[in-house]
Amino acid sequence: MTIFFFIYAQGSNHFANLFRDSELEFQPLTFVVVAIIGFYIGFIFWNFGVERFIFKQNHFLNNDFSGLMKIQKPSFSFLDVDSERTSGLVSFSALNILLLIFITTYNYEQFFEVTKSADSLSAETHERVNDVIMSIIMAILVILFYFKKGFNFDDKAKSLKISAKIWIVLNAVLVISASLKNSEYIVNYGLTYKRLGVYGFLTMALIGLFFTFIKIQKKKTNSFLFNQMFWACYGLILVCSYINWGGIITSNNIKRKDFAENYHLVSINYNEQILLDYAEKNGNSEMKNQLEERIESYQKESFLSKILYYEFIKIKKEKS
Known part of the structure; x- marks a missing residue:
């Protein structure tokens, strides 16, 4: 369904516009009910309704050889x-x-x-x-x-x-x-x-x-x-997926003499805290303002669109 959605969105601007400005609101009760129904259907299908074709082909996936092989x-x-x-x-x-x-x-x-x-x-x-x-x-x-x-x-x-x-x-x-x-x-x-x-x-x-x-x-x-x-x-x-590679890249490169500020500001993700400390240390008010605006914009996102990295920056800022 997702694949067809993107295909249709690419093929029709009007179809894409129907969903472009829409916003999702998180409803805990609805989420729980839908999750229970989904897990129930999945459990019933995979445990009681597995296709015979899958069973017939399963022996080809064995890790050990059978006697004839x-x-x-x-x-x-x-x-x-x-x-x-x-x-x-x-x-x-x-x-x-x-x-x-x-x-x-x-x-x-x-x-x-x-x-x-x-x-x-x-x-x-x-x-x-x-x-x-x-x-x-x-x-x-x-x-x-x-x-x-x-x-x-x-x-x-x-x-x-x-x-x-x-x-x-x-x-x-x-x-x-x-x-x-x-x-x-x-x-x-x-x-x-x-x-x-x-x-x-x-x-x-x-x-x-x-x-x-x-x-x-x-x-x-x-x-x-x-x-x-x-x-x-x-x-x-x-x-x-659990590692902040952007932070690692910036932390490593920021020690170099040829550190490219603009490249790390535009092309590297989730390194705002490091660059913010760098801007404050070097008195770069323009970079600091740009970073603060970016962080603030991410922190204003709706619940489903929030990114934990920017929430941690918010917590750290409040504590300091």
Whole structure:
């Protein structure tokens, strides 16, 4: 329904105007009644009315192999099991050598070549991080292909497993190299949302490699990896939502000699308290007035639109 609402709003100005100036009033009793009805309907549907299709497909999401899936069968009719095992070993061995060469050249370009400007350093950093992430995605896909079924229980596949684990470790080294480069970039030019986002993507990449290693070590299904990554991604987003990244960015950059006041005033969120203290310390009355007006406007919002950050500023101001 929400998707259709936005589609219709984009397609008709009159439809959008019907809701543009509307205001919501919070009614506690109505909210409680609607919440109870919603939870009741949700409980009835998911516990007593789950579609049979979902039950039939549920076994594909198991973390552990069933008895039949442990039997090794060739992936292709023209390639027997021994040949497939050998091809996997040759492929991972060649890829390990290739990745070692790539890590060497990658680190040389990152840490030993002189970069001319901030723009070129930014472009190189993001381009190389993208390459690292794509490399890891491809690495995990290859591992999922070879360890989707019987090779997990094949006694003759020990060399194949060792080669795959080495590849995972090398990819982890690649992630650490990219993190160091991003850290160097931050030290030279300060924090931004995008530079913090790079750490987020690299963290997810490391988590993916970790669970891929566990999948091979503990003989888990491919679904295990997707299940764990789903929860890891959800957990990471949940944890990050509790952190005031704008405050962290401003607190870090405000110590720099090249601190850009206008950039942090316009482009960074939830840093008004830090900038207010900065403006008072430096006697910048124009910035102080602008910040106070912004804070006051947020504090005047209706109950459903209030932001706790600005309420805490209000409490702090009253106490002082």
